[in-house]
Amino acid sequence: MAYVQPHPRFSVLSASSLSSAEHLSPTASSARFSLPSAPSINTTLGTPKPGSRPNVYDRSLNKTRTSEVSASAFAFLFSEVVQYTQKRVSGINDLERRLNTLGYRIGTRVFELMVWRAESASKAPKREIRFLPALMSVHTQVWRAVFGRPADAIEKSVEHEDEYMIIDNDPPIERYISVPRDMSQLSCSSFTAGIVEAVLDGLGFPARVTAHSTPTQQYPSRTTILIKLEKSVLEREELLK
Amino acid sequence: MAVFGLWVINKAGGLVYQRNFADGLAQLTSNEYLVLSGTLHGIHAITSRLSPTGSSSGAQVIEGESFKMTILLTATGTKFVLLTSLAEPTADTLLQKIYEAYADSVMKNPFHTPEMPIRSEGFDSRITALLA
Numbered sequence: 001m002a003y004v005q006p007h008p009r010f011s012v013l014s015a016s017s018l019s020s021a022e023h024l025s026p027t028a029s030s031a032r033f034s035l036p037s038a039p040s041i042n043t044t045l046g047t048p049k050p051g052s053r054p055n056v057y058d059r060s061l062n063k064t065r066t067s068e069v070s071a072s073a074f075a076f077l078f079s080e081v082v083q084y085t086q087k088r089v090s091g092i093n094d095l096e097r098r099l100n101t102l103g104y105r106i107g108t109r110v111f112e113l114m115v116w117r118a119e120s121a122s123k124a125p126k127r128e129i130r131f132l133p134a135l136m137s138v139h140t141q142v143w144r145a146v147f148g149r150p151a152d153a154i155e156k157s158v159e160h161e162d163e164y165m166i167i168d169n170d171p172p173i174e175r176y177i178s179v180p181r182d183m184s185q186l187s188c189s190s191f192t193a194g195i196v197e198a199v200l201d202g203l204g205f206p207a208r209v210t211a212h213s214t215p216t217q218q219y220p221s222r223t224t225i226l227i228k229l230e231k232s233v234l235e236r237e238e239l240l241k
Numbered sequence: 242m243a244v245f246g247l248w249v250i251n252k253a254g255g256l257v258y259q260r261n262f263a264d265g266l267a268q269l270t271s272n273e274y275l276v277l278s279g280t281l282h283g284i285h286a287i288t289s290r291l292s293p294t295g296s297s298s299g300a301q302v303i304e305g306e307s308f309k310m311t312i313l314l315t316a317t318g319t320k321f322v323l324l325t326s327l328a329e330p331t332a333d334t335l336l337q338k339i340y341e342a343y344a345d346s347v348m349k350n351p352f353h354t355p356e357m358p359i360r361s362e363g364f365d366s367r368i369t370a371l372l373a
Contacts, residue, residue, distance in 0.1 A: 075349040082351035176349035178363040183352075220366075 062117060068148070075176050082177075082188060092183055096190040096210070103194020106146075110195060111202040114145055127203075131229070131237055134203050139166055142199050146192075147172050151225075162234055164227045166196065169219040177221075179213075187211040189223045196225055206230045244332075244372050245308060245324040247339065248274070251356045252318030254282030258359040262372050266308070266324065281322065285312065311336060319343075335371065342367035 081102065082095075089095045118141070119125040128134035140150040157163035171189050179186050189211035197209035208228045216222050245266045249258035256278035259271075269277070289299030303310040304327065311332040313321040321339055325332050346363035347353050353361060 072349075075345075079349050079351040086351070176345050176363060178346065178350050178352065178361040180352050180360065188351075 061113060062120060071172065071175075074173075078173055078188075078191075079177070081191075092186045095186065099188065099190040100194035100197065100209070103191040103196075104198040105194075107195035107198025108202060110142060110145055111199045114141055114199075117145075129204075130240060131205055131233060134200070134205060135164060135166075135227075138196055138199055142195065143168075146195060160228075162229045162231070164229070166225040166227070167214075167222065168192075168225070169222050171221060171223050174221050174223065184213075187213045187223060189213075189225065192223075193225050196227065200227065205233050207233070243326045244329065244335070245326070247324070247368065247372065248278055248281075248320075248322040249343070249359065250278045250282055250320040250322065253356065254279045255356070257357065258364075260368065265326075278322075281310075281312075282320070285314070285320065313337070313340060315340060338371055339368065342371065 082099070085098045085102075086095055089098055114137075115125075115127075128137055135154060139154050143149065143151045151166050152169045153165075153167040155165040155167065157165065168189070171192065173191060174188050177188055179188070191211075193209040193211040197207060200207050200209070207230060210226050210228075212224045212226060214222050214224045243263040243265065245263050246259070246261045248256060251257050256275050259274050259278075285299045289297050291297070298314055299312070301312055303312070307327070309325050309327050309329065309332070311323045311325065313323075313333075313336040315321070321336050321343070323332050323336055323339070342364060346361055346367055347359055348355075350361050350363065353359065
């Protein structure tokens with residue numbers, strides 16, 4: 001099919017049934033998922049009849065309640081993603097880097113969706129230009145858009161002033177993953193780190209984002225997303241003060 | 242009222258998970274467990290062909306004088322075997338919960354190879370919470 005000049009933003013969104021619907025990424029609206037309160041193999045079988053829900057392209061981007069996807073289906077998909085990636089890499093660092101890249105592709109779409117939702121939801125939408133409010137919006141809005149709940153904590157590194165951390169006590173994507181002992185440095189949340197990196201890039205805060213397992217007695221799959229900002233960001237923050 | 246042990250047997254008859262809980266059964270070597278589970282796999286295959294009225298899912302409970310063996314056969318051929326005391330009434334529901342834990346922490350774990358022995362901390366802790 002010939003390349004169609006992308007429509008202006010509003011025409012794409014108001015006429016989503018047009019052929020231009022392919023400009024809307026399916027990833028953006030299916031990136032959100034929620035976990036049933038009691039995950040059970042029986043509940044996942046009770047899917048609604050096909051045809052009772054509108055096509056993914058016809059659904060409103062703002063109605064988040066109906067765009068939830070099965071956590072079980074996502075867990076199987078993510079498991080395959082990790083297995084597929086693992087077959088094609090030489091080491092743990094390489095695996096984390098590839099998961100990060102995959103997450104980055106989702107992050108760019110999540111960011112676009114988040115901005116669009118913020119714009120339609122408030123009369124005076126705001127774009128964060130300072131780092132801390134931007135980090136707060138990653139902690140709450142991005143997490144809510146992707147995982148259905150905010151992250152658990154934000155911390156600032158004591159040793160390095162360019163390092164910040166987002167902490168998730170029970171990352172949904174790692175809920176069923178048991179990393180073998182010989183790969184204990186691996187954190188599959190590198191995928192989430194990629195999402196965060198893309199959103200920060202989009203907001204104009206280039207950074208290197210990595211994920212690290214920091215288990216505690218109470219939260220065995222607690223994960224820290226470490227954000228190492230580029231120098232230019234810190235310099236600009238100084239100027240804005 | 243005691244759960245003695247749990248076996249998970251793959252569709253080829255190999256023992257992929259074995260754990261003991263309460264005391265009361267003779268201690269066996271891992272090789273003996275492998276032989277036993279292979280034998281049970283064979284017996285189960287025979288019992289599934291014994292039904293006089295068409296197809297059958299095979300043996301579900303095997304009772305001895307002092308213990309009972311409850312077998313859950315899944316649609317994919319994996320067998321969960323729970324060794325309990327005779328008076329254990331919850332063996333069936335326990336097996337369903339074990340199957341659920343298996344589906345969650347084993348099948349959704351990217352580091353598990355199907356039909357291979359289960360080495361997953363998540364599964365171990367779920368089973369501990371259920372049985373121990």
